[in-house]
Amino acid sequence: MNSIKTTTRAAILLGSLLIGASSALAETVLHRGNSGEPQTLDQAQTSINIEAFIVKDLYEGLTIYDAAGKIVPGAAESWTLSDDGTVYTFKLRENAKWSDGTPVTAEDFVFSYQRVEDPKTAAKYANILYPIKNAEKINKGEAKLEELGVKAVDAKTLEVTLERATPFFLELLAHQTALPVSKASVEKNGADFVKPGVMVSNGAYKLEAHVPNDSLTVVKNPNFWDAANTKIDKVIFYPIDDQAASVRRFEAKEMDLAYNFSADQLDRLRKSYGEQVHVSPTLATYYYTFDTREAPYNDARVRRALSMAVDRDFLAKEIYSGSQIPSYSMVPPGMGSYGEPAKADFATLSQLDREDEAMKLMKEAGYGEGGKPLSIEIRYNTNPNHERVATAVADMWKTTFGANVSLVNLDVASHYGYLQEGGKFNVARAGWVADYADAENFLALSVSTNKTFNYSKFNNPEFDALMKKSYDEKDPAARNKILHEAETILMKEQPVAPFLTQADLWLVSNRVKGWQDNAANEHLSRFLSVSE
Template identity: 80%
Template structure:
């Protein structure tokens, strides 16, 4: 071989190597996320469940966000100041914050978005999240004009928010999906179609590329995002699979990198096979059953107390969830924001003593042996764990009271839509994850005016009065005492039966780095990395 031939061959090999290296460097980085259900909506004003939040927080960015550790950090706002009395927040929006169409994110976009959420015509399910803002609640109830809400664009990049009263957890509220902004220009131009692929204009790390209901939803990197240079994943594919066994199989086949929620009876097997890829982390959340207090016999407090007492929570937590959940007798997770939860008065009784007391209460109410027959329907969202819980509870009620129990299940979106729209039921499964670290977030679910989340339509003026008093109490310790008293009343009346403090269950592929377990269960795709 001549010197010239060797030179040409060497040059060819070098070019081939460079081209191969370039193609590798340019390879699209894709994250495949199992999301355990189809979202009801991609309109942040009407969102209500976590599987929607995971998508929306990739698409949009609030004034504040949660980082990978689950801690509040600046988002679209680079900084803020708070008045001495804690009632006025002034946010400086990033100069380079842009929408996916390249237009600037402005203070007026946030004013418009907050007013839109509080507009009664929007019928936002989570409007109460922003009630701490001055006149927000009044506007939402039609008692004040939208222009009277305490949000003002001082200039294009400065937003001033005035509160009704000091709210220590306000920055956390702003990271909730309901507080995510919309592009005023896009919504005014496109109306309800602003959520559609090819139409949506977003300001988060990603933009919506496609959505095939019950199949997949694809978001791609938003090059207009202010921190796009640090977003390493180019595309995220969300799979709305509520079949947990199918999700696990796809994870094991390396078709999905993340799986949210899997059957708890698989924990030990999966840990044996996948070790630290199985993530079980504490969550500030409660798994509970709610009773429809509008109809007999669930309108009778004795019936509700008896049914709650008869549930063996230890069995549910240990046998069904393999210890991944903890039994609970309070709605508020203990220790949340320094709060001491109020437990039901039967919490310290043995299960046998609870059952004896439950039978006594049920007889007083005229049901059970020698009384009227007890027929109960349990509703739950489709999920093997929820089915096993419902089956176990049905067996407990049958054995204790001779009840006839049937079960009905719907997909997660339909289940919660039915409850939020006021559909009648007997007993329904529900869960609540803290939106912010304050007991009010849980107790406020049961205020009679909370039409979205007071599924059982519990109505107790004394409870409502205590909750109202908590909103005006400025002393932190005194406020916690008021909330505690409210929970004592709630646990006495048992419109809901808290069953377990839930854990976050994830499968995280060893291809994924940057993952950090956190109680807030916040995992933005922009903070993750995927090794190809």
């Protein structure tokens, strides 16, 4: 009897230990749909938000966006600013470490920022750090790397000197371009520093695996300074650019988050999933860009005519089910410091009057009915919404001008890679999401020296001069006036034709806690949790 009781007690004890071990070992996993394969995980080379979602889970900048989309301390626990607004002194967290256990130092940030501005790196977003003293000169080969205005005062103190006071500088530091790299890792591993098993990161997660076009897995970084408050153990990103497939996987409970679903599904999804459907207005512009290097798109009359013939109300209501709003300005509304954007002069006309004016301009330019035939190729990145927009715009141009319009699509990485590398085109779809809440972020895309994002290759000396003047103007009201003048030129010339002010469309499973819609569209996995 005693032996039986002892065995039973032992079995019960063993069972309870196994249950305890099982619950302790149970991983919490977040499955994130990410609507495309990243071109790169090198923060100096990233350029699109689906890359930013990943690298911001892996790395932490001096500042970050919190769950509500507000700027808060990141790797820097605090900072001070000089009276003239040009010198920031950042105090790094004493317990900030890399995933290999080594300390994050001020020298890592000096190395990282120099790397971004080094012309040899050819960083796509080098201009993000141009407010730092000598950054632009270094990037253009006009100054030495060591002249960059960043200095390691000591291991945990970083001093950053700016060219001029920059009100939005703390927001720039939360951009993926300003994320640090481990100096030791990059010097040791070179280009391989981004690979699984090699990457050393300082964020809430570290890279575990990457199977291109299938999945990318990050796991909790035990050396992260706030690891105790990081609730999700593993995040799997799925690069699905097929929106229908993404929705199906969400509905099958295979994914907890689905980004950028097809807007024509909005009503159906709302009926089925209610509050799990999120439509979040954002500082983003959906636009078409014209290649101004060749006829007929080097003629502002042709560009204006094509832009005027596009019925933006139709695009917003019929294609996007009212989830986006018609736009006639490059800068989206809602930019608090900027006020009302400078809209195209035809914004107040009815669509019929716009089309009449468009036909006159096109005839004046010698194209369309009675003139040279108009053949247009529209390029867009693979996506049902973009395809529907392209098809609708093609029909509008055929109806208004008798144009012969064809469509070409590529996956998101290839599409933007082609544009950024200067590939020739007629008309191309693009979108811009604010990197920081300032009108300059949208207008600077069309400065002639912006080799990466000035897809149209627009070159207008008056526009360039106004943008240059805006950087030197310290009075906010006077600066806004200059930026409005620049946008007025841009909207008159129409190298870019804004169509819509965007909203971010997300499906968020009710398993996910801590989600907050925000205009910055920032959703770090470390601020989320998953309930079973």
